[in-house]
Amino acid sequence: MCGITGIVSEAGPPPDGATLHRMCQSMVHRGPDDQGIYLRGSVGLGMRRLSIIDVAGGHQPIHNEDQTVWVVFNGEIYNFLELRAGLEKRGHRFYTNTDTEVVAHLYEELGADCVQQLRGMFGLAVYDERKRSLLLARDRLGKKPLHYALVDGRLLFGSEIKAILAGSPELSEVDQEGLLYFFNFNYIPDPFTAFTHIRKLPPGHLLEYKNGRLEVRQYWDFPPFGGLDPGSEQECLEELEHRLAEATRLRLISDVPLGALLSGGVDSSIVVALMARASTGPVKTFSIGFRNADFNEAPYARQVAEKFATEHHELVVDPDVHQTLEYLTGMLEEPFGDSSILPTYYVSRLAREHVTVALSGDGGDELFAGYDRYWTNLRSRLPEKIPQRAGRFFRESIYPHLPKELYGRRFAYSMTLPLRDRYIDGLCFQSVEPADRSLFSADFLAWAKTRVLPAEVFRNYFDRAPAQDPLSRMQYLDLKTYLPGDVLCKVDRMSMATSLEVRSPLLDHVFVEWAVSLAPKWRMRMGQPKYVLKKVAERLGVPSQVLYRPKQGFALPLVHWFREQLKDELPELLLDSRALQRGYFDPKAVRRVLDEHSRGRFDHSGLIWQLLIFELWHRNFLANAGKKNGCLEPAGTFPIAGAKC
DSSP states (O other): OEEEEEEEESSSSOOOHHHHHHHHHTTGGGOBSEEEEEEETTEEEEEEEOOOSSTTTOOSSEEOTTSOEEEEEEEEETTHHHHHHHHHHTTOOOSSOOSHHHHHHHHHHHGGGGGGGOOEEEEEEEEETTTTEEEEEEOSSOOSOOEEEEETTEEEEESSHHHHHHHOGGGOBBOHHHHHHHHHHSSOOTTOOSBTTOEEOOTTEEEEEETTEEEEEEOOOOOOSSOBOOSSHHHHHHHHHHHHHHHHHHTTOOSSOEEEEOOSSHHHHHHHHHHHHHOSSOOEEEEEEESSGGGOOHHHHHHHHHHTTOEEEEEEEOOOHHHHHHHHHHHOSSOOOOTTHHHHHHHHHHHHTTOSEEEOOTTHHHHTTOSHHHHHHHHOOHHHHSOHHHHHHIIIIIGGGSOTTOTTHHHHHHHTSOHHHHHHHHHOSSOSSTTSOTTBOHHHHHHHTTSOOHHHHHHHHHHTOSOSSHHHHHHHHHHHTHIIIIIIHHHHHHHHTTTOEEEOGGGOHHHHHHHHHBOHHHHEETTEETHHHHHHHHHHTOOHHHHSSOOOOSOOOHHHHHHTTTTTHHHHHHTSHHHHTTSSBOHHHHHHHHHHHHTTSSOOHHHHHHHHHHHHHIIIIIHHHHHHHTOOOOOSSOOTTOOBO
């Protein structure tokens, strides 16, 4: 696993070694083992390496035989041995045993279409000296990140935004539109970022840059949903088990110690069961727990570890939340509101003490309809009976006048929406649409009215889903937005913060294409989520107590922390003059939220967490980046035109 970065300068000064070194150094955590730089004329490539395969000989950048094609690569190609054998038969000569070198030779054969042959996770860059062109590509599901900026004839790219800012500090202009997405969905989906001139390359896309012209195009998308209906349940289970076992086995290739992150849920338990079957010795497993029993899944993880005789490591977390958040928000280049970053960071740190690579169960909820919100929206038939005109009248003329403390007020609003809009509304944390926007300042709301609302982008995904049934449409939306923008972003950032590589068998793209093609009844049956996945888990011997229990997720006891350990610190942070003068929120509304939560009137823990992360991001990443880059953090009213740092 690595961090990659680079500059192609068609105008202005060419890149220099000091700049590339600085860009690489900003990502040392992604690759603590090695650094490599290619610098020739107007082009510079850099990388930091976490050595996994060919530890001794895999120094990057990697080149082809005549050194006209150069590659920097972040990720793993699981079919590289098969690809290498075919390339050698066609006369290609290899000088390393890495998967990265396969990309260089495959590019010689197929050009940009080489990415179609890669089975794995990756963010990669290929520079072709003959064509004077750069290719960037990101894996199909978005497991590995890749960002880019094109300004004044200079293209900069990096696995992290920090690398781009290290190379071009003037690009630190905050993008209010990106922040609008954060307020709505708790993360910033591709292609947006928190910075005006920087974009994310979307999953399944590649970018080609030549002669100052940039083209981004999609090379992969999910196939049609729901068209496959195996003849029997037995046939379906056998095929599912076979395909998932293959995806797991491929991810056991490593020249360094390997283990598994075991949460105690269905998905990670299946992965551990398949690893135990394929391994010659005990699998190393890692889990964390909390002292509050309502949020502690460690006992379930322990049951799975005992069942499959793993070498189990468990840590009960009683964290210094403030200190940990200070550190993590100094690393996070965008505000990110999913509170499970903390347990993900802790379990990654625990695993890194023993292994360099860990497998996880990420993707099971999105592929097999594991979220409660799917069934909640499907089972409600009341909205179908409400005329659209009546629902619109309620939302626009009655709802705004109902007391905010009225029980069921928000539920009534949701029930007047059609399924698509109801589902998207349920994904929102803070919307600038009329329903719930009391936290925002008048200036911010006035500006937001001039923009395309974030929900509209999500509606487009829902409408163009390659599916007919509503369950598949909801899943497609999540696979295109929540999975890469939240789940995989969180896993990548938190694992890389500890220099741990995480692999996800359930997100093998060959397996994914088969899984989404299954008829909806195999994913959810009579309200039972993950129907066929749980049946496979039973076949593998996962304890029934693990499979058939209420879903917890990787949750934190925020409601208790904010009323106890952090009760006094929250007002000091969120009602501080710097926080209030940023201009995004109405100070009175923020005080009300804190007061209602501390007195136990409402559980506002999710909203308070978002506000806390947003403020700490300003202080610990944005302001510090500004000081390093020689600019000042904005203060005063909401900066309509954008502000540096």
